[in-house]
Amino acid sequence: MPLDKQIALFLQQQADAPAPSSLEELRAQTAVGLQRLQGAPQPVKKIMAFHIPVGGGQTISVRGYIPLNAPEDMPLPAMVFAHGGGWCLGSLDVYDAPCRALANATGRVILSVDYRLAPEYPFPTPLHDVYQALCWASQQAAQIGFVPQCIALCGVSSVGMPAAAAALMARDRPGPAVEHQYLLYPALDSGMAMPSFDAYGEGYYLTQEIMGWCWANYLGPDTDPQEPYASPWHASTLADLPPATILVCEYDPLRDEGERYAQRLQEAGVNVKCQRLPGMVHACIHMTGLTPAAQVLFTALEALP
Numbered sequence: 001m002p003l004d005k006q007i008a009l010f011l012q013q014q015a016d017a018p019a020p021s022s023l024e025e026l027r028a029q030t031a032v033g034l035q036r037l038q039g040a041p042q043p044v045k046k047i048m049a050f051h052i053p054v055g056g057g058q059t060i061s062v063r064g065y066i067p068l069n070a071p072e073d074m075p076l077p078a079m080v081f082a083h084g085g086g087w088c089l090g091s092l093d094v095y096d097a098p099c100r101a102l103a104n105a106t107g108r109v110i111l112s113v114d115y116r117l118a119p120e121y122p123f124p125t126p127l128h129d130v131y132q133a134l135c136w137a138s139q140q141a142a143q144i145g146f147v148p149q150c151i152a153l154c155g156v157s158s159v160g161m162p163a164a165a166a167a168l169m170a171r172d173r174p175g176p177a178v179e180h181q182y183l184l185y186p187a188l189d190s191g192m193a194m195p196s197f198d199a200y201g202e203g204y205y206l207t208q209e210i211m212g213w214c215w216a217n218y219l220g221p222d223t224d225p226q227e228p229y230a231s232p233w234h235a236s237t238l239a240d241l242p243p244a245t246i247l248v249c250e251y252d253p254l255r256d257e258g259e260r261y262a263q264r265l266q267e268a269g270v271n272v273k274c275q276r277l278p279g280m281v282h283a284c285i286h287m288t289g290l291t292p293a294a295q296v297l298f299t300a301l302e303a304l305p
Contacts, residue, residue, distance in 0.1 A: 001278035003204075003251050006291035010037075011205060011281070023088070023119075030089045038097040039288035042104055045070050048144070052136045054116075054129050061114040062133055063092045064144070065103040077150035077179070078109040080137050082130045084157030084184075084283070086214030087118040095156075098285045102154070105298040109146045111137055115162075122220035123230050127162040130155075131169050138176035152180040153242075156285060157206075157254075158214055160186020164232040164261075167241055178242040184297070185249050185282055186258050189233035190215050190225040194256035201253045206282035208253055233261060238268040245273045247300055249280040275300050 020026040048064035070076055081102065083095040092114050103110045115129035134153060141148035155163025160183040167181045192211060201208030219225055228235040244265055248258040255276070262274035277284065277296050287294035 001250060003281070004279040004291050004293045006293075007279070007281055007284075007287065010290055011203065014205075015203075027089050030085070031091065031094045034094055034283065034286045035097075037283075037286045037288075037290045041097040042068070042100040044068050044100050044103050050111075052133060054132045058116075060116065060129055060133070061092060062136075063096075063099070063112045063114070065099050065110040065112070067103040067107055067109075069104070070107070070109075075141075075145055075147045076107065076109050077152065078111060078137060078141065078144075078146040079106065079152045079154050079182070080130070080134050081110050081112045082115060082126075082153075082155040082159040082163050083112065084155075084159050084285075085117075086158045086210070087122075087126055087162075087218040088214060089117070098156075101288070101298050102301070105301045108152065109144070115159075119217040119220070123218055123223050123227075126159070126218070127165050127169075127229060130159070130162045131166045131175070134166055134170065134176055134178070149177060150179050151176065152182060153178050154182035154184065155186060156184045157282065158187040158211075158218070160184060160258075161188055161230075161232060164188060165229045168228060168232060168235055171240055181242050181244045182301070183244060183246045183258065183261075184285065185247060185252055185254055185277075186261070187211065187214075187254050188231065188261050189257045190219065190231040191233075192253075194260065196256040197253045199253075200251050200255070200281075204251045204253070204281050206253055211253065233257060238265050238270060241265065241268070241270050243271040245275075245301070247275050247277055247297060249277050249282055249284055251280065252282045254282065 046066040050062040051059045083090045113133040115126045153163045226234040246262045248255045265272040284294045
């Protein structure tokens with residue numbers, strides 16, 4: 001399918017934008033830019049705020065979203081959600097509108113994790129924060145009001161990787177049961193050598209240069225890039241992992257690694273659904289205000305477990 005016309009126009013308008021001069025400026029510009037692309041925030045039934053311990057005397061925030069049509073006094077399934085942003089960018093506020101839409105589309109309580117960001121906190125800190133949030137959710141399910149046996153993991157973009165790695169970690173330790181893993185246009189392979197990088201690594205919002213910068217900041221100088229928890233593509237086996245839904249964008253340099261990871265999961269005996277979102281680019285979860293076609297991501301999730 002051709003690139004969505006509104007997205008194509010947006011990419012043309014952004015082509016000559018000046019590069020930020022610092023990480024702080026990049027974070028600020030990214031936050032403003034993504035929020036401008038989003039549609040109006042959907043109403044939800046309730047928003048909750050939590051603070052959970054992550055070791056070393058530190059805490060992180062978790063924001064909970066109860067779907068608008070949630071029945072009264074009935075426990076719901078939940079989703080531990082890790083926002084995108086190359087491990088270096090993004091926040092609870094930037095992903096507020098997407099999390100509202102995810103709650104209403106999936107019927108799950110969305111638990112959005114404010115994990116600590118690289119390069120200040122490189123691997124494995126963001127992964128450990130996501131995993132600690134999963135453990136906390138499992139332990140506190142009854143008190144918060146969702147079903148302990150129905151906790152899913154969801155990661156967007158680069159943080160599809162810590163979500164996938166947290167599922168590996170939960171299998172290996174063993175840790176809390178994960179009902180399902182949702183990986184939305186995930187980064188899974190630090191090698192960045194798959195054909196979609198050659199086809200879409202320049203001019204389609206996410207570039208190969210930016211993705212390389214993100215990996216370098218996340219891994220730092222001392223991490224083996226083939227460490228499975230850092231780059232799940234390199235896991236020796238994907239057997240015994242929870243069922244997976246993987247959504248990839250047609251015009252995304254990360255497309256092939258998502259589709260091939262789905263194939264590897266299937267070969268390992270994992271129940272997996274993989275869907276390519278036609279005409280979409282990376283970060284389309286934010287683009288419902290730019291083009292109605294971006295709603296395809298949420299539509300794809302509505303009928304899923």
